[in-house]
Amino acid sequence: MADHVSTPAVARAAEIRWARVAPWRWTLAGWLAVLVVAGVLPFTLSDFRLFQFTQVFIYAMALLGLNILTGYNGQISLGHGAFYAVGAYTAAVMIDRWSIPYGWTIPAAALLCLVVGFLFGIPALRLEGLYLALATFALALAVPQILKYFEHWTGGSQGIVLSKPAAPLGLPLTADQWLYLVSLAVLLALVVLAWNLLRGRTGRALVAIRDNPIAAEAMGINSALYKSLTFGVSAAYTGVAGALSALAIAFVAPDAFNVFLSITFLVGIVIGGLASISGAIFGALFIQFVPNWAQDISKAAPWAIYGVFLIVFMYAMPRGIAGSLRLLWRRLTRPNRRSP
Amino acid sequence: MDTFLQQVVSGLATGGIYGSLALALVMIYQATDVVNFAQGEMAMFSTYLAWSMLQAGLPYWLAFAGTLAIAFVGGLLIERLVIRPVENAPILAIVIVCIGLLVIFNSLAGWIYSYIQKPFPSPFPERPITLGAVVFGAHDVGAIGVTLVVLALLYVFFRHTPLGLAMRAAAQNPVSSRLCGVRVGWMLALGWGLAALVGAVAGLMVAPKVFLDPNMMSGILIYAFASATLGGFTSPCGAVLGGLLVGVIENLVGTYVWFIGTELKLTVALALILVVLLVKPSGLFGRAVVHRV
Numbered sequence: 001m002a003d004h005v006s007t008p009a010v011a012r013a014a015e016i017r018w019a020r021v022a023p024w025r026w027t028l029a030g031w032l033a034v035l036v037v038a039g040v041l042p043f044t045l046s047d048f049r050l051f052q053f054t055q056v057f058i059y060a061m062a063l064l065g066l067n068i069l070t071g072y073n074g075q076i077s078l079g080h081g082a083f084y085a086v087g088a089y090t091a092a093v094m095i096d097r098w099s100i101p102y103g104w105t106i107p108a109a110a111l112l113c114l115v116v117g118f119l120f121g122i123p124a125l126r127l128e129g130l131y132l133a134l135a136t137f138a139l140a141l142a143v144p145q146i147l148k149y150f151e152h153w154t155g156g157s158q159g160i161v162l163s164k165p166a167a168p169l170g171l172p173l174t175a176d177q178w179l180y181l182v183s184l185a186v187l188l189a190l191v192v193l194a195w196n197l198l199r200g201r202t203g204r205a206l207v208a209i210r211d212n213p214i215a216a217e218a219m220g221i222n223s224a225l226y227k228s229l230t231f232g233v234s235a236a237y238t239g240v241a242g243a244l245s246a247l248a249i250a251f252v253a254p255d256a257f258n259v260f261l262s263i264t265f266l267v268g269i270v271i272g273g274l275a276s277i278s279g280a281i282f283g284a285l286f287i288q289f290v291p292n293w294a295q296d297i298s299k300a301a302p303w304a305i306y307g308v309f310l311i312v313f314m315y316a317m318p319r320g321i322a323g324s325l326r327l328l329w330r331r332l333t334r335p336n337r338r339s340p
Numbered sequence: 341m342d343t344f345l346q347q348v349v350s351g352l353a354t355g356g357i358y359g360s361l362a363l364a365l366v367m368i369y370q371a372t373d374v375v376n377f378a379q380g381e382m383a384m385f386s387t388y389l390a391w392s393m394l395q396a397g398l399p400y401w402l403a404f405a406g407t408l409a410i411a412f413v414g415g416l417l418i419e420r421l422v423i424r425p426v427e428n429a430p431i432l433a434i435v436i437v438c439i440g441l442l443v444i445f446n447s448l449a450g451w452i453y454s455y456i457q458k459p460f461p462s463p464f465p466e467r468p469i470t471l472g473a474v475v476f477g478a479h480d481v482g483a484i485g486v487t488l489v490v491l492a493l494l495y496v497f498f499r500h501t502p503l504g505l506a507m508r509a510a511a512q513n514p515v516s517s518r519l520c521g522v523r524v525g526w527m528l529a530l531g532w533g534l535a536a537l538v539g540a541v542a543g544l545m546v547a548p549k550v551f552l553d554p555n556m557m558s559g560i561l562i563y564a565f566a567s568a569t570l571g572g573f574t575s576p577c578g579a580v581l582g583g584l585l586v587g588v589i590e591n592l593v594g595t596y597v598w599f600i601g602t603e604l605k606l607t608v609a610l611a612l613i614l615v616v617l618l619v620k621p622s623g624l625f626g627r628a629v630v631h632r633v
């Protein structure tokens with residue numbers, strides 16, 4: 001861009017402008033490129049790979065929800081597996097017990113999780129930091145037991161078996177391709193929604209509450225309302241992910257929603273990058289594929305390899321993948337910064 | 341009445357074990373503001389080391405001492421080599437490193453010792469102690485005793501030795517302590533070492549009851565969290581008392597409340613945490629954190 005201007009001063013000005021304008025354009029271009037690739041993938045990959053990528057999208061939704069809460073609003077949750085479970089079971093019970101069409105289960109899961117999350121968010125107002133993490137951790141732990149207890153609805157530890165939804169209107173797609181495209185579309189909608197929610201007044205309010213709650217209150221932000229609503233929205237995102245996962249796996253069982261799932265979500269957002277939308281996608285790729293790689297490297301102790309990966313990642317990029325990319329971008333665009 | 345006493349006693353016995361792991365958690369939290377998710381797995385791994393020593397023919401108490409020494413050095417090294425490089429990273433990054441340690445220890449133990457459960461000997465006699473109609477397991481009484489001894493030793497160490505004072509100072513106000521000549525970094529490492537040692541004691545006491553396997557501590561770690569929350573994350577004595585309380589409440593509720601039984605025991609413990617957190621967020625014996633604005 002700067003190659004047709006001659007004098008150094010103009011070049012410098014152009015460079016600054018380029019650096020300011022470009023990130024936003026480049027980001028958009030990057031998103032579009034990813035989207036195009038994602039749109040082509042279902043017609044080139046095997047069903048198994050496709051299922052894995054569907055799972056990545058589903059995780060990305062859950063991570064996005066958790067990132068809104070933990071990354072932007074500073075409320076640490078170790079219990080998002082619980083909302084994921086609520087979403088999954090909402091879908092499964094609606095389909096299996098009441099024979100409601102698949103399409104309705106996703107908004108129903110979102111609504112139910114919104115309400116549950118909001119209600120959980122009210123007592124959570126009293127807690128912060130470690131104590132909130134522990135309270136949500138308790139929630140995550142209780143979920144499998146509670147699911148097993150209400151056997152009449154949930155099928156106990158046997159779980160509920162579903163069948164994968166077929167493509168509607170006679171579209172020439174396999175069930176896996178259809179689910180992949182639906183997940184992609186839902187993820188896209190959720191990303192746009194999150195971006196709109198976070199870039200303006202609301203997003204600033206959330207970040208202000210995270211960084212300095214007292215100052216935020218003094219500026220007239222209704223901290224209690226924002227925090228509990230954030231909990232609700234975050235839970236709704238995760239609930240949608242849960243409902244889609246029930247459809248994609250076509251099976252729900254209590255032990256799939258153990259504590260480790262919640263911890264995996266936390267790992268996902270920290271590795272991906274806190275307080276960043278793209279971080280949710282990087283994180284989802286990490287939690288879906290890295291355990292498999294670890295398995296390939298060592299059959300005997302795959303989790304040891306995974307643990308080493310986690311530690312090395314945190315050494316190399318303490319602010320997550322998205323945070324490191326942002327830093328790298330800043331360095332690349334200001335290569336010859338003079339000393340002030 | 342006898343059932344009641346019996347349940348209380350066995351509750352106290354398991355509670356003592358929750359308490360000692362909770363104590364280890366509280367020690368690291370107080371020194372570094374980090375909840376060490378790997379605490380349970382570190383304890384489990386130490387117990388496996390003790391098992392190896394016993395297999396090699398060492399007498400119990402020698403293996404006991406050896407394990408504690410290794411656990412102490414191991415905890416110290418983990419702080420120096422693994423935690424220290426991320427000291428200034430965001431707190432969640434440190435949490436992730438701890439989770440990494442957790443899966444590494446769990447996986448290594450499974451790899452080296454296999455996932456088959458192993459019996460682990462108790463140092464106490466097998467014959468139960470009978471008092472009226474109530475039967476105490478000798479190991480249960482011994483485990484409570486060992487936990488209390490550890491607590492007493494720690495109390496003496498932190499209250500009445502210069503090193504303990506330096507460690508408390510480093511935890512409370514690192515900057516001022518450094519100005520006074522306290523080597524803050526090493527104090528934190530010592531804190532990790534001591535916590536690993538206390539955790540190893542918990543592991544050695546719990547292994548005879550639940551059998552030794554790589555996942556033996558994961559359930560107990562959860563109860564330890566509950567105990568530390570109940571007692572207060574800022575109070576070591578509170579953590580042990582919280583452990584005893586959680587053990588007793590869990591047993592009594594499981595026995596007497598008909599719709600709960602054994603399946604929902606854990607849920608009750610968790611509901612208890614939630615109630616305590618909501619009524620008194622800093623725990624029963626904890627200090628409320630005061631922020632300076």
